[in-house]
Amino acid sequence: MKSLSTRRVLLGITGGIAAYKSAELTRLLIKAGAEVRVVMTRAATEFITPLTMQALSGNRVHTELLDAEAEAGMGHIELARWPDLILIAPASADFIARLAVGHASDILSTLVLASKAPLAIAPAMNQAMWSNAATQENLNILRQRGAMVFGPGTGDQACGDNGPGRMTEPQELLELSAALFPTGLLAGLKVTITAGPTQEAIDPVRYISNRSSGKMGYALAAEAAAAGALVTLISGPVALATPDRVKRIDVVSAEEMLAASVEAVRDCDIFVGVAAVADYRLEQVATQKIKKSADSLVLNLVRNPDIISTIAALEKRPFTVGFAAETDNMEDFGVEKLQRKKLDLLFANDAGATLGSDSIAAIALWPTGRAELGPASKRAVAVQMLAIIKERLDAK
Numbered sequence: 579m580k581s582l583s584t585r586r587v588l589l590g591i592t593g594g595i596a597a598y599k600s601a602e603l604t605r606l607l608i609k610a611g612a613e614v615r616v617v618m619t620r621a622a623t624e625f626i627t628p629l630t631m632q633a634l635s636g637n638r639v640h641t642e643l644l645d646a647e648a649e650a651g652m653g654h655i656e657l658a659r660w661p662d663l664i665l666i667a668p669a670s671a672d673f674i675a676r677l678a679v680g681h682a683s684d685i686l687s688t689l690v691l692a693s694k695a696p697l698a699i700a701p702a703m704n705q706a707m708w709s710n711a712a713t714q715e716n717l718n719i720l721r722q723r724g725a726m727v728f729g730p731g732t733g734d735q736a737c738g739d740n741g742p743g744r745m746t747e748p749q750e751l752l753e754l755s756a757a758l759f760p761t762g763l764l765a766g767l768k769v770t771i772t773a774g775p776t777q778e779a780i781d782p783v784r785y786i787s788n789r790s791s792g793k794m795g796y797a798l799a800a801e802a803a804a805a806g807a808l809v810t811l812i813s814g815p816v817a818l819a820t821p822d823r824v825k826r827i828d829v830v831s832a833e834e835m836l837a838a839s840v841e842a843v844r845d846c847d848i849f850v851g852v853a854a855v856a857d858y859r860l861e862q863v864a865t866q867k868i869k870k871s872a873d874s875l876v877l878n879l880v881r882n883p884d885i886i887s888t889i890a891a892l893e894k895r896p897f898t899v900g901f902a903a904e905t906d907n908m909e910d911f912g913v914e915k916l917q918r919k920k921l922d923l924l925f926a927n928d929a930g931a932t933l934g935s936d937s938i939a940a941i942a943l944w945p946t947g948r949a950e951l952g953p954a955s956k957r958a959v960a961v962q963m964l965a966i967i968k969e970r971l972d973a974k
């Protein structure tokens with residue numbers, strides 16, 4: 579069930595006994611990599627608590643349209659723009675009727691009316707209510723407007739009847755939802771990317787750093803997420819917006835970046851070290867601002883840990899990809915680094931042309947081959963890089 583990875587599902591729960599199955603549905607959606615926000619009608623909260631749904635979805639549950647506190651978080655119009663799919667499960671006969679008419683009488687009906695996201699409905703009701711012409715006409719109206727109707731199933735009902743109206747089982751709802759989305763190149767893969775420079779403190783106000791802008795790492799993170807990967811971006815200090823659907827962890831020094839990387843790769847398929855990690859840090863960081871009294875100043879530097887070599891040396895290591903920004907002999911230095919750092923793949927590039935720029939040319943090097951990429955925008959080259967990463971990962 580990989581194609582739901584990174585997809586945003588707004589799960590609407592209406593009042594019906596099948597609401598208890600929405601808890602399991604949420605768990606399955608989360609397990610498949612989807613991000614889930616739950617919206618409940620007041621009647622739904624009589625069957626299952628918002629607290630249960632909050633704990634399972636990891637997000638605050640929306641139950642009221644006019645709730646100042648909730649609106650201050652994610653307002654209802656923002657919420658309407660958020661999902662890739664609105665799934666109403668269970669959808670009661672009453673709620674289906676309200677959708678058919680176009681009511682905006684509570685938060686869930688308002689969201690459906692205000693959203694352009696595809697709508698899927700999993701009806702659940704007594705068999706007589708299901709068979710009633712009013713319900714069938716309402717569903718036909720919704721189908722004509724493009725809504726998908728998942729189920730219902732036939733069988734024993736909570737009310738003692740037997741017939742059509744059972745909510746489709748959570749596992750099947752999951753599969754029907756997943757089938758709506760194309761599977762991305764990296765669907766379901768967990769990818770950790772380091773990006774940007776590190777800053778090594780000299781004293782409370784000064785530091786040593788480099789000219790890395792973070793653009794290449796951020797472009798890779800954005801494209802990997804768009805290809806369905808679950809991306810953790812460990813970022814040094816940069817002036818860039820976090821790409822959509824990417825989990826970003828901010829760090830400052832190389833040692834912090836190492837700690838965050840080791841933690842992230844405990845559950846990770848691919849590690850890409852794009853960061854320009856400072857090779858040295860101060861042996862001793864001054865606790866107070868250093869005064870300009872002497873004519874010259876000597877700073878004692880010690881070697882920083884090599885993050886990517888540490889990752890590559892782990893017993894259970896992810897597919898490990900490095901970068902090498904060189905000012906000369908790009909390919910020779912690249913091959914040497916690939917071998918010395920025991921990487922699966924390395925992208926060598928011209929530091930002078932790449933640093934801070936929006937475009938890049940690179941040579942991909944792996945133990946048994948090479949390929950030339952670009953020159954093109956970092957976003958375009960990122961797509962080529964990810965294709966090579968996937969190809970080499972599959973070959974391994």
Ligand code: C5P
Pocket residue numbers: 772832851852853854855856857882883884885886887899900901902903915
């Ligand atoms: O040795 P050099 O810094 O040129 O190697 C570049 C590669 O090694 C990049 O992938 C970079 O992120 C990684 N690196 C690292 N830790 C360091 C230095 C470099 O992970 N301390």
